Amino acid sequence: MNAIRTYFRDIFHAIKTLLTGMRVTGYYFSHARKEIITQQYPENRDTLKMFDRFRGIVTLEHDENNEHACTGCSACEIACPNGTIEIVSDRVEDPETGKKKKIIDKFIYHYSMCTLCNLCIISCPTDAIKMDPSFEYSTFDRKDLTMILNKPGSQIRKDVK
Amino acid sequence: MTEEVETKDAIKTQEYFVNMGPQHPSTHGVLRLMLELDGEIIKRVIPHIGYIHRSIEKMSEKDSYRQIVHLTDRMDYLSNHMNNEAVCLLVENALEVEVSDRVKVIRTIMSELTRLSSHQLWWGVMGMDLGALTTFLYAFRDREMINDIFEETCGARLTVNYNVPGGVMFDIHPNFQKRVKDFIKHFKTKLPEYDRLLSDNVIFRQRTEGVGILSKEDAISYGVTGPTGRASGFSNDTRKHKPYSAYDRVEFKEILMDKGDTFSRYKSRILEMWESISIIEQLIDNIPEGEIQSPAVKQVIKLPAGEYYQSVETARGELGVYVVSDGQKSPYRLKFRSPGFSNLFVLDHMVRGYKIADLVAMMSTIDLVIPDIDR
Structure with a gap:
């Protein structure tokens, strides 16, 4: 009986942790516009400004x-x-x-x-x-x-x- | 080398060798591991190194002490500031020069930012090695902010060359404090996300917990330092035991674990990130005034004849610089005790009896940087 209970508890725990991770992914999926940090490099060449001290x-x-x-x-x-x-x-x-x-x-x-x-x-x-x-x-x-x-x-x- | 093994069903199996690397995504560089296998069980691991050897130690023998610093960026490129600091501290100690408090604090903040960025990259790659591809993107998002801080103040993102003997190259940028505070505020909300994504994940837990146990005695006898050694309970933090720069004036805990398995090594790095955040928070608001470069260090540096040793704590462990000087402009002999080298060779001891997939997990938590091993 105990073994069966442990078995199901493990399954529910596993699903819970997977959903926790999925929630993080889901947040970024639904807030994609706000969280984008990448730049479209060759297209933004005119506005791209490097830092003054950058060594090129x-x-x-x-x-x-x-x-x-x-x-x-x-x-x-x-x-x-x-x-x-x-x-x-x-x-x-x-x-x-x-x-x-x-x-x-x-x-x-x-x-x-x-x-x-x-x-x-x-x-x-x-x-x-x-x-x-x-x-x-x-x-x-x-x-x-x-x-x-x-x-x-x-x-x-x-x-x- | 092969010998025949009899299984209980009297089927004869043979041990065989498989090359892992030099071009393998989870060796994190050009490392070649020869695996002696029985089925999928690993009997022995023979690391072959030298694929990215650039003879930095030999090149240092012709360079002046100012020039050596920029070579150390290219050893452990994820701990660039600490590597630079090691050489600079050695020169300063040999010349018996005291740098100003401002320099000490700036160096400490920079080192801790480097440690954070290194651990972030490690976390992203660790997830990727175990099949969680998104972690890499999350880690790089946060790491980008640190790289921007470096780029603005030091002028480069990776090969910064910011420390010079007797101080730092430039003063901090006017935006530096604001940017670091912004980053800390941002990262404090994102670090719990790391736990939610990966640390609590059931698949990740089962692949790491109880796997690749390294006992404290073995960690000491192999000279395993850094978070890898501390996860086995081996107290080896150079910042605590031999404080340099501003580490003697900040409060921080040395993260010690007792299990020594892959998950402890993972957890110790996550906890170390919290410690790094707390160190930066203590220092960022009160950077003392002072000169950026000590005038006592001349343009041409000649160390008095003798032997010198300086160790610092990089993101991977204890980096030691050993210099024999004969009083000339460049060292007679220079030796780096790199943490990655010692940490790599404990792999054979840890991995025996496990499967190849476990080897990948163990290799990730040792956090290898191959240019640091080969130099």
Whole structure:
């Protein structure tokens, strides 16, 4: 007799727990509109805004006069754990003072090797490089991921020491 | 290896090997288990690791101490903050630098958020391994809020690299406290839902209760740490025994169970989530003012020659970092004692005599992260 009672109690208990779980599912089924958190990604591209600090790609900031703040000190190159940054610098005579000054020739950035660890950004003494929150950089050719960050004809800003 | 077994009906059966993995959905990564089977009964499990070995320890020998931190993100990617913290704490202790209270509190909040997000993912995947597919979606819904917090403050969702030796990389974002409070409020209503969906479910209970019992003695002798060990009654919480950061100023319980079966391991993680919530609640309203980076840590870090060890409690157990320094910019030798490695090798001991479906349940509650095992 006892065994039969246990048998049925187990069955009712099982049904009860299954219904408890089903109630949770049912709640979300009936409140689907309120609870949706997913985004339709390629469609919402225009309104999608990443967080300011999001690390997407390293950029060298240029102002409207096509001037940047990079002195070519190679601090970022040393800080980088993967050899992502290569700086080719040149020594040019300053026409005003006559002293030789170091300027960057090419700021080469291998995006394919970058782990976006932000160590180069925090090591930069002049805040010349920044992390940009853009993220759509897939290409068909790996060569496209090696970029020269300083724009052609760009110069170092006058006030940067 | 095969030997013939006589059953009582005098039918001859043979033991045989089956490969589980390296590509198997319930091994949670590229882990290969060789199962020695008799029918469906498991006689022995031989884990084969090394499929995702990236030689992080060797790479660390050429990197500076600042650079090593970003590699640790890629070991146990679900405990990224704790891994970073371990290296940073080691460097700070070796240099005898005291970080500000603000840094300590921020690190503790971040670690507990990471633990929550790790346990949420584990819960979702655990349900999925046992056939309850929806749990995964519920867990990821809540985990998304934590990822947003990380993304806003640290700049990345998974490979955060937020801790640096001597402090943290940025100050917290102005929205940080509001977002964390919103999350805690949200998650406190959702965590009982986890219980209603899975913990009380009769199918789930029958597949987990009394299965894969690990005794306290075995847990100690195998070095099983984290919630896996604590479910067997082995008190091993580094946060309690060797408090670091701000854990000495918060009240929390070490979750200890006595049964040591799969359900205890499951339950201990659910209860640990409540503890993490309470730790965050205690700290979030009073983050002290202070500097973000200690000026005593120079740009080029050279540890004095000697040996150093630092352990932290990750979501999986005790992570130890052992550094031998010869006074140079990079360590002479660096060794990680990863919790997943010790926890994996107790599997063979637990699983003998059970069926393959039970192995999946046990593997879920050990909460393996394969890059942490291989490094």
